[in-house]
Amino acid sequence: xxxVDEKIFIRIAEALxxxxxxxxTFENLNEASSYLWKASPDRLIPAHEKPQIxxxxxxxxxxxxxxxLRNTVQFAKGFSANNTxxxxxxxxxxxxxxxxxxxxxxxxxxxxxxxxxxxxxxNSLDRLLSLLSNLEINHRYIIFCDDLSFSEENNEYKxxxxxxxxxxxxKPENVLFYSTSNRKHLIARQMIENEQSTEISPSEATEEKxxxxxRFGLVLGFYPCSQESYLEMIFLYKTVFDIxxxxxxxxxxxxxxxxTRGGRSGxxxxxxxxxxxxxxxxxxxxxx
Numbered sequence: 461x462x463x464v465d466e467k468i469f470i471r472i473a474e475a476l477x478x479x480x481x482x483x484x485t486f487e488n489l490n491e492a493s494s495y496l497w498k499a500s501p502d503r504l505i506p507a508h509e510k511p512q513i514x515x516x517x518x519x520x521x522x523x524x525x526x527x528x529l530r531n532t533v534q535f536a537k538g539f540s541a542n543n544t545x546x547x548x549x550x551x552x553x554x555x556x557x558x559x560x561x562x563x564x565x566x567x568x569x570x571x572x573x574x575x576x577x578x579x580x581x582x583n584s585l586d587r588l589l590s591l592l593s594n595l596e597i598n599h600r601y602i603i604f605c606d607d608l609s610f611s612e613e614n615n616e617y618k619x620x621x622x623x624x625x626x627x628x629x630x631k632p633e634n635v636l637f638y639s640t641s642n643r644k645h646l647i648a649r650q651m652i653e654n655e656q657s658t659e660i661s662p663s664e665a666t667e668e669k670x671x672x673x674x675r676f677g678l679v680l681g682f683y684p685c686s687q688e689s690y691l692e693m694i695f696l697y698k699t700v701f702d703i704x705x706x707x708x709x710x711x712x713x714x715x716x717x718x719x720t721r722g723g724r725s726g727x728x729x730x731x732x733x734x735x736x737x738x739x740x741x742x743x744x745x746x747x748x
């Protein structure tokens with residue numbers, strides 16, 4: 461290649477560089493308190509929406525709230541804290557608790573960031589950790605994976621297991637992992653049974669998967685709420701959002717709603733209040 465051709469190629473490369481969008485940098489994470497991690501291309505998307513369900517609206521899990529709040533404050537202050545798994549029935553407030561605790565602690569410790577990762581993106585976890593560990597800003601990060609579980613088709617649990625127990629994929633000191641799941645052991649019963657029937661050493665294969673939850677230092681269970689707790693939630697929402705309905709009529713209507721849903725939970729209670737406020741044309745804006 462002669463000098464003329466070389467100059468032409470350099471000019472073309474420079475022109476393409478100017479036309480291409482600016483490279484995404486992650487040096488400024490003061491834009492939001494929460495982010496969503498997206499892989500390929502890797503990026504952190506600011507999440508500006510505030511959680512509707514705050515700590516005081518979560519009823520019937522007082523002990524769990526205290527433990528998760530204490531653990532999170534310890535971490536925000538720079539002290540040791542445990543990776544946390546919240547498991548149990550659907551709609552019992554697991555993910556709402558994580559987000560509301562983060563919001564409460566972030567008000568006092570703005571450097572605490574929540575980074576949500578989808579379970580389908582767990583294979584990019586090493587890249588996310590590398591990015592967070594290389595940022596110059598002195599933030600602390602809770603990586604949050606909602607509805608975590610593993611099927612026969614994926615092996616992301618191995619990546620997560622290495623992260624939690626230490627090893628090649630070492631978790632930075634300023635990173636903590638929070639997760640929710642409908643299963644305590646994160647693995648479907650059918651998957652465990654299949655492993656037992658096909659592996660040369662079935663007990664070892666099963667133990668490897670089941671032991672994943674043991675890598676979380678804080679494992680807290682959520683259970684279906686009682687009728688009393690369900691109605692307590694309903695009454696609390698009525699009070700907080702100033703819904704003009706007689707208590708007796710409110711409870712009768714709420715129980716009928718619960719029966720049509722085939723169960724009761726915090727999620728069912730919240731969905732009822734959304735429906736009720738819409739019917740009564742009351743904006744869901746807190747007055748207390």
